[in-house]
Structure formats: C-alpha cells, structure tokens
Amino acid sequence: MTCESCVKHVSTSLYKLDGINKVDANLKEQLVFIEGTAPPSSIVSAIQDTGRDAILRGSGTSNSSAVCILETHSNSVSNKVRGLARMVQVSPNMTLVDLTINGLAPGKYHATIREAGDISQGAASTGGIWDALKTKVLGSDEAQKEPRGVFGSVDVDRKGREGPFKREDENTLVGVIARSAGVWDNDKMVCSCSGKNVWEERQEQVGQGMA
Known part of the structure; x- marks a missing residue:
C-alpha cells in the first residue's frame, strides 16, 4: 500500500x-x-x-488457534503438500475451520479428525474418527449425534481446488494438527532456520499449495 x-x-x-x-x-x-x-x-x-x-500473522487469541499442513503419502507425485487447514476458536462455543485444498482430482472428499497423530503410514495409521459415539440403545429418545471429529465434505472442482485407505492414493491427504500463533503472537521478520524473510517464505508456501 x-x-x-x-x-x-x-x-x-x-x-x-x-x-x-x-x-x-x-x-x-x-x-x-x-x-x-x-x-x-x-x-x-x-x-x-x-x-x-x-501474509496472515495470526488468528484468534493465544492458545485458541491451530494449523495442519495436508499432504499425500503417495510416491507417485513430486509435490506432496496439497493444502492447509486452519482452526480458530472465535467464541467459547464456536471454532472456525478454514480448509484450503489444491491439486486433487474432482469429486467429494470428507474432512475428519482421527484418533491418532501417527501419519507414518498415511491415513491408514491415523485410527478411527475422533470422538465417535457408540450407537444409542434402541428406543432411546436421544438422537444419534455425529462425532465432533467429522467436519463435513468438500466438493473439489475440475481445477483441483476446493472404504479402506490406500497409502499410494495421491488424493488422500493427512497431517498433524499443531498449535499456531494467535494475533500478533508471531512477529518474526526473518526465519532463523532458513534465513528467508516472511515474503520469501510466503512464495515458497504458495508454490507448495499452502496459500
């Protein structure tokens, strides 16, 4: 500006x-x-x-934000990073999930949080859906609730944006959720590990599908 x-x-x-x-x-x-x-x-x-x-320099407050880099474990593609999920608690009872996906084949994909953070074998080692509730006793008046680990589905268009698991499926993405900085919690101008400034890092992330 x-x-x-x-x-x-x-x-x-x-x-x-x-x-x-x-x-x-x-x-x-x-x-x-x-x-x-x-x-x-x-x-x-x-x-x-x-x-x-x-460049986004933080969302939410301290201890209320998380990020997850989404990547495929398929060996048939060179660029394994396919997207990014940001989670921000915007109120005591509401968490915003912002999902960006690039390079996937057209179709419907399901976004879930799994029980384990083990992605050594891709999605196959992440376990079941987090917070899955047991089936209610027949005749119960309480409606069956969907697990909190189910975020819904994402329809990917032909530009590639927005059963058992297969390790070599390039369209199955996994990642580990990690806490991220809140607003103004991270004000670095140069990355000490790479020597790059935030704008150089930004261009690298865009190239990897983490825009």
Whole structure:
C-alpha cells in the first residue's frame, strides 16, 4: 500500500466479506488489522483481488488457534503438500475451520479428525474418527449425534481446488494438527532456520499449495 487510496481499496474489498466487523490499516507499517469471523483464506484472497499480496500473522487469541499442513503419502507425485487447514476458536462455543485444498482430482472428499497423530503410514495409521459415539440403545429418545471429529465434505472442482485407505492414493491427504500463533503472537521478520524473510517464505508456501 502506498497511499490512503490503497488503504480504502483494500478495506472496501475486505468489507465485502461476510463476518468482517472491523478493518484498521496502518500505511506506515504496511499492516491491516481485521476483526471478525471470516475464514483466513478468504481474507487473503480479498486482498489479492486488489492486486496486492498478504501474509496472515495470526488468528484468534493465544492458545485458541491451530494449523495442519495436508499432504499425500503417495510416491507417485513430486509435490506432496496439497493444502492447509486452519482452526480458530472465535467464541467459547464456536471454532472456525478454514480448509484450503489444491491439486486433487474432482469429486467429494470428507474432512475428519482421527484418533491418532501417527501419519507414518498415511491415513491408514491415523485410527478411527475422533470422538465417535457408540450407537444409542434402541428406543432411546436421544438422537444419534455425529462425532465432533467429522467436519463435513468438500466438493473439489475440475481445477483441483476446493472404504479402506490406500497409502499410494495421491488424493488422500493427512497431517498433524499443531498449535499456531494467535494475533500478533508471531512477529518474526526473518526465519532463523532458513534465513528467508516472511515474503520469501510466503512464495515458497504458495508454490507448495499452502496459500
């Protein structure tokens, strides 16, 4: 952003999203603070639609955010990273799951959390669905509840975006959920492990399907 007109352009694009409550931009620091419940990926996309790029520097508060890099264990593909899942607790009773997928064959895919964090054998070693409830006794008035580990399904279009497991299935993605930084909890400018700045890391992540 180079002027107040840029700030207005970015803010207007963001306010078009559902769930955006407040947008504050700092032209000098090149920072945009956004408050609301819009998915992180849609926020970045809205800024990109203005001809600019953006790096998300945190979601939610400390200890309320998590991230999971999704990858295939198939040996038939070179780029194994196919997506990213972000989880943000936006209220005591609501967690937002933002799922980005790239490079999959068209079709319907199911998003679930499994019991184990072991991905050594791909999806085959991750166990059953987390929090699966036992079948209710016949005649019970309480309706059968779906496990909390079931997030729903994702329909992938022909561009590749949005039974027993097979290790070599390039369209089966797995990853380990890890805690991520909350808003402003991670303000690094250079990665000490690679020497790259955050923008160089951003381009690398985009190339790996983690935009």
